[in-house]
Amino acid sequence: MDCEVLRTLYVKANGQIRCNDDVGERVVLGAVDDGNSDWSIADVLANEPYAKIRKALADDRPPWDGVCEQCPFLARGSAPRDLLVERRISMLHLEPTLACNLRCPCCSNQAQLRERPQPHTMPVGMWDQLLRSLRDGNYELDVIRYEGQGEPLMHPQFSEFVQLARKHFPATRQRLTTNGNFDYASKLAGAPLDDVLVSCDGVWQASYEQYRVGGEVERVIQFMRDGRKLTPERRPTIRWKYILFEFNDSTEELVEAQRVARDIGAAQLLFIVTGTKYRSQKYAHENLDTLPIESDLVAVHLHPVVDLVARHGEDQRPPWLDAMWRKRGWPRAPRLDTTGHEPELKPRLARANDRTSPRARGHNATLLKRLCGKKLAKLIRDPVAFCRDSRHSLVRSLGPVLLRRVGLWRTSESANRSRRR
Ligand SMILES: C[S@@+](CC[C@H](N)C(=O)[O-])C[C@H]1O[C@@H](n2cnc3c(N)ncnc32)[C@H](O)[C@@H]1O
Ligand code: SF4
Numbered sequence: 001m002d003c004e005v006l007r008t009l010y011v012k013a014n015g016q017i018r019c020n021d022d023v024g025e026r027v028v029l030g031a032v033d034d035g036n037s038d039w040s041i042a043d044v045l046a047n048e049p050y051a052k053i054r055k056a057l058a059d060d061r062p063p064w065d066g067v068c069e070q071c072p073f074l075a076r077g078s079a080p081r082d083l084l085v086e087r088r089i090s091m092l093h094l095e096p097t098l099a100c101n102l103r104c105p106c107c108s109n110q111a112q113l114r115e116r117p118q119p120h121t122m123p124v125g126m127w128d129q130l131l132r133s134l135r136d137g138n139y140e141l142d143v144i145r146y147e148g149q150g151e152p153l154m155h156p157q158f159s160e161f162v163q164l165a166r167k168h169f170p171a172t173r174q175r176l177t178t179n180g181n182f183d184y185a186s187k188l189a190g191a192p193l194d195d196v197l198v199s200c201d202g203v204w205q206a207s208y209e210q211y212r213v214g215g216e217v218e219r220v221i222q223f224m225r226d227g228r229k230l231t232p233e234r235r236p237t238i239r240w241k242y243i244l245f246e247f248n249d250s251t252e253e254l255v256e257a258q259r260v261a262r263d264i265g266a267a268q269l270l271f272i273v274t275g276t277k278y279r280s281q282k283y284a285h286e287n288l289d290t291l292p293i294e295s296d297l298v299a300v301h302l303h304p305v306v307d308l309v310a311r312h313g314e315d316q317r318p319p320w321l322d323a324m325w326r327k328r329g330w331p332r333a334p335r336l337d338t339t340g341h342e343p344e345l346k347p348r349l350a351r352a353n354d355r356t357s358p359r360a361r362g363h364n365a366t367l368l369k370r371l372c373g374k375k376l377a378k379l380i381r382d383p384v385a386f387c388r389d390s391r392h393s394l395v396r397s398l399g400p401v402l403l404r405r406v407g408l409w410r411t412s413e414s415a416n417r418s419r420r421r
C-alpha cells in the first residue's frame, strides 16, 4: 500500500504538520517548534506517527483506521515509495495564513478560523526555521506550493516567505494560488515566484461577485496582466482558474474569458467543474464536451470535492468539514468503481480536453484553408487569434463566428458518433 504522505509535507499556518489537505487534516503528525533551537524536521519525519505510517504501509494496511479508508491519497495495490527517508520532498504545501479578504459562500475559511488553534498567520521566523532545518538536514525540495484555507496574499510578509525560500532553496519551484484581488507590484514586489494560479470565476463583475463576494474582477484581471508585464527573469507563469457556476457559464462570458486570457498572456485557462452549491447547471460531467472552447489555452478539470463527497460518507468528519458540508450543499455521492473513480467520468473529461488538441485545431485549419487558400493558411498557427486580430474588419467580425460554428458543429457531430459507438 502506498500514500504520498511519504513524499510530501503539509504545513498549516500554526506550524502543525498534518497528513494532507483532505480527510488527513484530522491527523496531526508533528509541529514546527519555533521557540526551540534544537527542533529538527528530520526528527519529526522519523517520529512515532511517521514510523506507524511506514510500518502499516509496508504491511499493506491503512495507517489510520477510520481515516485512510476515506482518503483519496491511499493507493491500494502499489508498493510504498518513501522519498522522505531519502531526504527528498516532492511538494511542500504551505498555508501562510487563514486570513481572507473575500467571503466565498462555499469555502471552509470562516469555519476554520473559528475552530483552528492559533496562530492563524505563520510568523516569518517559523518559516525560516523550517527552511533552515530542511536545508541543514540536506533535504531536496522539488516544489513549494502556497495555498491553504485562507488567502496567502493576506499574509503581510508574503514576499519575504518567497525570498527566504529562494535563499535556502534556489532551485525549488514556487507556486502560489490566490484570488488575485491585489495590486501585483505592491504585494509581490521582489517575490521570485515561478507559477501563479489565479482563481477568477467570471469576466463580468455582476456574475463574478456572486461567488467571489467582496471581490473586483477588473482588479483580478489587472493583477494577471501586471504579472505578465514583468521582465522575463521575474515573470511567472499565470494560470487562470475559472470555476463554472450557474451565474458565470453563458457562452458569451466563457468565450470572452478565452479572449481575455490570450490578451493578458495567460499560459492556461482552466475551466473547473465543481460539485458544490451554485455549480453550473448547464455544464456537468455528462456534457463537458459541449463547452464552447475555441482556444488552445483551455483545459477542463474536475474539482476533487466530487470524489471527496463520495469518499467521506456521512460520518467521521472534522467539525470544520461538517460546517463546509452543510454550507456547500454537496450533491449525493456519484457511483464509483473499485479504484474510487467514477468510471464514465474520465473519457468525458478527455473528450472535453481533446477540443484543444492539435486534432481540434486541425478542424479550424481546414476551414481556414478554404477561406484563404493553402499558402496563407500554412503561415497561420492560431486561426481564431488570426481572425480576431486581422486588419480586415470582415475577417475580424465574421471569421471567429464561422470558426465557432464549425467548432461547435464538429463537436456535437463527434459526440453523437461516439455515443452511437
Ligand atoms: C480555499 S482556496 C484558497 C486560495 C485562495 N484564497 C483562492 O481562492 O484561490 C483553495 C482553492 O479552492 C478553490 N475553490 C474555492 N471554492 C471552490 C468551489 N466552490 N469549488 C471548487 N473549488 C473551489 C479556489 O479556487 C482555490 O483554488
Ligand atoms: S491515506 Fe492515510 S496516511 Fe495517507 S494521507 Fe490519507 S490519512 Fe494520511
Ligand code: SF4
Pocket (backbone or CB within 6 Å): 100, 101, 102, 103, 104, 107, 108, 109, 149, 150, 151, 179
Ligand atoms: S478567496 Fe479563497 S480562501 Fe477566501 S473565501 Fe474565497 S475560496 Fe476561501
